[in-house]
Amino acid sequence: MAAAAQEKIFTTKIETEEKIEPKDWMPDAYRKTNLRQISQHAHSEIVGMLPEGNWITRAPSLKRKAILLAKVQDEAGHGLYLYSAAETLGMSRDEMINSLHEGKAKYSSIFNYPTLTWADMGAIGWLVDGAAILNQVMLCRTSYGPYARAMVRICKEESFHQRQGFEILWVLSNGNAEQKAMCQDAINRWWWPSLMMFGPTDSESTNSDQSMKWKIKRKSNDELRQQFVDMCVEQVKVLGMQLPDEKIKWNEKRKHYDFGEIDWNEFWNVVKGNGPCNKERLAARRKAHEEGQWVREAAMAFAAKRNTKKTAA
Amino acid sequence: MNTSLVKYILHLGDTTLILAQQNSKWCGHGPVLEQDIALTNISLDLLGQARNFYQYAAELMNENEKSTKDFIQSLGMQTDEKITEDILAYHRKERFFFNLLLTEQPNGDWGQTILRQFLYSRFQYYLYEKLQEHPDTQIAAIAAKSIKETTYHLRWSSEWVIRLGDGTAESHERMQNAIDNLWPYTGEMFLPADFEADVKIDFSGLKNKWLDAVTSIVKQATLSLPENENKVYMHTGGKEGRHTEHLGYILTELQYMQMAFPGANW
Amino acid sequence: MKFSIRKFYYGDIPDEKSGGTDYRAKEDAATWPLWEVFIRSKQGLDHKHVGSLHAADAKMAIENARDVYTRRMEGVSIWVVESKYITATNPEEAGELYEPAVDKIYRHPMFYKLPDEVNHM
Numbered sequence: 271m272a273a274a275a276q277e278k279i280f281t282t283k284i285e286t287e288e289k290i291e292p293k294d295w296m297p298d299a300y301r302k303t304n305l306r307q308i309s310q311h312a313h314s315e316i317v318g319m320l321p322e323g324n325w326i327t328r329a330p331s332l333k334r335k336a337i338l339l340a341k342v343q344d345e346a347g348h349g350l351y352l353y354s355a356a357e358t359l360g361m362s363r364d365e366m367i368n369s370l371h372e373g374k375a376k377y378s379s380i381f382n383y384p385t386l387t388w389a390d391m392g393a394i395g396w397l398v399d400g401a402a403i404l405n406q407v408m409l410c411r412t413s414y415g416p417y418a419r420a421m422v423r424i425c426k427e428e429s430f431h432q433r434q435g436f437e438i439l440w441v442l443s444n445g446n447a448e449q450k451a452m453c454q455d456a457i458n459r460w461w462w463p464s465l466m467m468f469g470p471t472d473s474e475s476t477n478s479d480q481s482m483k484w485k486i487k488r489k490s491n492d493e494l495r496q497q498f499v500d501m502c503v504e505q506v507k508v509l510g511m512q513l514p515d516e517k518i519k520w521n522e523k524r525k526h527y528d529f530g531e532i533d534w535n536e537f538w539n540v541v542k543g544n545g546p547c548n549k550e551r552l553a554a555r556r557k558a559h560e561e562g563q564w565v566r567e568a569a570m571a572f573a574a575k576r577n578t579k580k581t582a583a
Numbered sequence: 584m585n586t587s588l589v590k591y592i593l594h595l596g597d598t599t600l601i602l603a604q605q606n607s608k609w610c611g612h613g614p615v616l617e618q619d620i621a622l623t624n625i626s627l628d629l630l631g632q633a634r635n636f637y638q639y640a641a642e643l644m645n646e647n648e649k650s651t652k653d654f655i656q657s658l659g660m661q662t663d664e665k666i667t668e669d670i671l672a673y674h675r676k677e678r679f680f681f682n683l684l685l686t687e688q689p690n691g692d693w694g695q696t697i698l699r700q701f702l703y704s705r706f707q708y709y710l711y712e713k714l715q716e717h718p719d720t721q722i723a724a725i726a727a728k729s730i731k732e733t734t735y736h737l738r739w740s741s742e743w744v745i746r747l748g749d750g751t752a753e754s755h756e757r758m759q760n761a762i763d764n765l766w767p768y769t770g771e772m773f774l775p776a777d778f779e780a781d782v783k784i785d786f787s788g789l790k791n792k793w794l795d796a797v798t799s800i801v802k803q804a805t806l807s808l809p810e811n812e813n814k815v816y817m818h819t820g821g822k823e824g825r826h827t828e829h830l831g832y833i834l835t836e837l838q839y840m841q842m843a844f845p846g847a848n849w
Numbered sequence: 850m851k852f853s854i855r856k857f858y859y860g861d862i863p864d865e866k867s868g869g870t871d872y873r874a875k876e877d878a879a880t881w882p883l884w885e886v887f888i889r890s891k892q893g894l895d896h897k898h899v900g901s902l903h904a905a906d907a908k909m910a911i912e913n914a915r916d917v918y919t920r921r922m923e924g925v926s927i928w929v930v931e932s933k934y935i936t937a938t939n940p941e942e943a944g945e946l947y948e949p950a951v952d953k954i955y956r957h958p959m960f961y962k963l964p965d966e967v968n969h970m
Contacts, residue, residue: 294940316616323611327604330840330849331669332634335607336627342610343623347917350616354901357883363903364880388840388849420900427921438849445847554612562614564757565693566879568750569905575749576906615881617902617913624916739912746905 284485289415292358300484304414305359307486309366312352313377315345317551321385322394330388337434338391344431348424355416371556380463382545389442389456395435397464397502403428404494413485443509458514466537468495496526503527584651588719589643590681590778593671594822596636597682600672602703603629604837605690614693621739625700628732635725637668673841677830684821685768687830694747694754695761701740702765702797706772707733709792713784741800748804758806766809770817882931884910886918889926896928
């Protein structure tokens with residue numbers, strides 16, 4: 271079939287909300303956009319294990335330890351589902367991981383911020399996971415089948431993540447003065463980076479347009495960000511805490527909350543590698559991979575031996 | 584309150600807690616995603632077991648009797664607060680932890696972590712098999728629930744010992760080193776402490792079974808036990824609260840929040 | 850990030866339509882093959898494809914599937930198969946393979962109009 275005819279079939283599928291599956295014809299650019307987005311998403315899950323993993327051994331109660339451990343483990347699972355989805359597009363997990371380790375692939379900048387206190391576990395759950403969930407719920411309807419299916423599974427599992435985060439903050443906000451201060455401090459530090467998670471404003475986002483046309487993305491960065499702000503403004507009241515933005519104000523005309531300007535200078539700096547923990551995060555991932563090399567090799571060597579034995583027998 | 588029994592329960596809980604804590608350090612740092620997830624599952628199982636034991640011990644320790652209060656004090660804890668699983672895990676100092684020395688040994692490389700898990704799981708399986716028949720029905724119930732988890736830990740870790748022992752020259756060497764490092768901490772498992780006097784377990788029978796099973800896996804892994812494995816000097820003391828230097832650091836990390844913010848709820 | 854796409858497992862598109870087919874991935878001795886995982890969520894139901902994972906051998910693939918895909922009681926039975934052993938139809942063949950079934954409406958129960966008295970047959 272001629273390429274033009276193939277493309278027409280593809281476009282019709284997108285228009286009629288039929289999913290694109292791995293063996294279907296797709297434009298190279300669609301494949302590449304999906305690969306980039308899914309692999310970045312996978313990297314974010316894996317790198318995202320580190321800031322929270324930082325507190326597993328120090329969790330303040332056995333219950334919290336179990337919850338945090340299960341949550342960070344879920345993130346490993348989510349990274350795995352996403353790598354699998356990306357692999358259906360024709361790139362192996364090893365290649366994706368290599369490009370992460372070589373500093374060529376991006377991941378969500380939020381994970382380049384440090385987790386300084388226990389309250390950060392709460393703030394990450396509430397704000398970071400909250401922001402991620404908005405994005406992920408949207409992605410359950412993304413046009414590439416394996417990506418959409420991975421997101422459905424992830425959303426199901428994620429539902430406890432944000433709740434446990436809010437619960438941590440809720441307990442702190444009802445605790446002693448030191449705990450309350452810890453809670454407010456964590457919200458102060460994580461609020462702006464969470465807003466940055468939605469990416470550049472629509473006017474500056476280079477990937478957005480085509481992604482929307484292909485229904486890879488279904489909502490714009492600014493749309494999602496606004497949804498997030500509206501949600502958090504209400505929730506923070508429950509905690510009796512403040513969002514660190516004096517410009518937050520209900521706009522009757524827009525029926526949304528207005529909010530202050532994001533420090534895009536900081537955003538681009540962290541993206542470019544100058545965040546507080548960029549180096550540490552990549553170094554930790556590289557170290558784990560390099561120190562695991564002998565383990566992965568040994569497992570393959572053993573599998574080969576076992577196979578030979580079987581064949582010989 | 585039967586102090587021997589409570590001490591024994593604490594010993595069981597401490598052992599699983601410390602191993603859970605050690606394994607949990609791999610979360611996010613494993614050699615490959617699938618195995619990162621696998622070891623974290625084990626860590627979660629062990630943590631759950633520890634909590635079951637602590638909750639039961641706490642229940643027994645909340646009896647309002649003079650002897651119970653004395654006992655709590657003898658473990659370096661306050662008597663004016665209700666004992667909970669967290670009090671037991673976070674408010675006891677290193678001299679009052681009764682975990683096996685094996686579990687507090689450093690993670691080392693993936694091989695050493697695997698071997699530590701295997702040596703313990705093999706022991707835990709045979710021990711809990713007996714504990715299922717313990718006259719104390721609660722201990723028996725926890726053991727019965729836990730042994731299913733242990734069975735899987737044992738299967739998983741045995742396969743890894745074989746895989747790494749019989750993998751590459753490097754993995755073989757690393758596993759052999761792990762055996763040499765950890766073996767001196769295995770003897771203690773079979774030396775009954777005072778509080779185990781009432782536990783009707785044939786420790787020497789247990790040891791023979793354990794040694795046979797371990798030997799068989801080690802052999803399949805083309806590895807070897809230390810020469811005269813029975814004559815290797817065995818470190819002891821874990822059950823009496825005399826630990827290696829590692830435990831102090833483990834507890835410092837584990838208990839940091841409760842020490843830094845006494846009396847706070849989380 | 851530069852993308853080079855190659856055919857390496859059943860889900861990929863045929864060579865002539867992919868991007869950089871001249872690409873050779875560095876296969877390193879430590880790369881574990883990909884497996885597809887099928888799980889029976891409860892007795893009485895079919896095994897269903899749930900995703901994939903990497904493992905060095907079949908035994909490990911089963912255990913990885915247990916650890917990765919059944920953390921929330923999702924399964925009672927697991928199948929794994931190395932991805933490269935799956936043969937799949939191509940979307941281009943859809944016409945010849947599936948369309949002939951479209952007009953065989955007499956295979957469906959609602960094709961038959963029965964008197965009201967027995968219509969629940």
